[in-house]
Amino acid sequence: MSRRPYNRPMSTTTWYMRNSRYKVYVLRELTSFLVAFYTFLTIFALGALATSPERWNDFLASQQSTAMIVFHGLALLYFLFYQTFPWFKLAPKAMPIHLGEKKLPDSFIIVGHYVAWIVISAFIFWLAGVI
């Protein structure tokens, strides 16, 4: 009797279609494209700001078109559902806090993240003169 193990290689291009768990993961990872887009947008905005008041005003106008407002709104929703909410939910896994024999309930750590998020956002809005 001879051994001849059979290998089932995983497709490097379609593996994530195997189950819904993988699909959700890939949707989460795809938010990186939006992160890249907003990084370039920020650099572009800084460039416009440094060039001239006209260029800066042109940039502001370009971001206020209906299409861009819809895009930013959809991007925000995508970030919230596939980046912010999932990561905050996972945060207690990465940073469990033990108090003697007891573990601090996950909800404390999750709520802590939301509070920190709101406080930092409010600070940025204040800094930007929005509030």
Add this chain to the structure above:
Amino acid sequence: MGIRKIELEVMRYDPEKDEAPHFQSYTVPCEEDWAILDAINYVKDNLDTTLAYRWSCHMMVCGSCGMMVNGEPSLTCKTFVRELPDKVRIEPLENFPIERDLVVVLDDVMQKLHKVQPYIIRKDPPPEGKEFTQSRGQLAIFKQLTMCINCMCCYAACPQYGLDKDFIGPAALALAHRYNRDSRDQGKSDRLDILADHDGVWECSFVGACSEVCPKHVDPAAAIQQMKIDGAMEFWKQKLGMPGDKS
């Protein structure tokens, strides 16, 4: 209790005859309280004695009956027929070579389990003439990680391991973390090179599937993320010249 007939679609592979695996169907009259393992045992005992698969305890302790049940890595002794549709597909655990039928080759993970030095390492001699003391609080930090039964469902769920067989993988990394977190252990620095290596914790992209399928709720994904934080802290300690695990 009534009898319910289900169709078991079982992956078969005979290395001496088959070029590739294929499916074979069996109709199995199941009792209401049967687990899938009972249905497979029924096939073996009454329908086809050639079927090869592993099992031992039938009580979630031995960890040998892990298989894909309708595409989900599962302990077949814990997966009940009443929770499944009339047609159930049974396959060997994904991401492992098939030895025969439902039996997979586990040599790779056995080596990886060994590689992370899963035992207490001491630099100082143990307390003379008496046992180590450990508080319940110190035990609570790693107790859940000791529940692993090496069923390897986590490896079958992990796409990272499926794509890159060099990745140490969930169970072995969780086991390393179990010893790193043990107050009696002093071997964290010995494990660091393996864990912080390219094939260690950083290869994990936190899909989280390992923890979702774990029948013993070990949560390897959490252990790996905690090790990433430990590794990053160690990196900065070294950079800033502070005493760390590696010093």
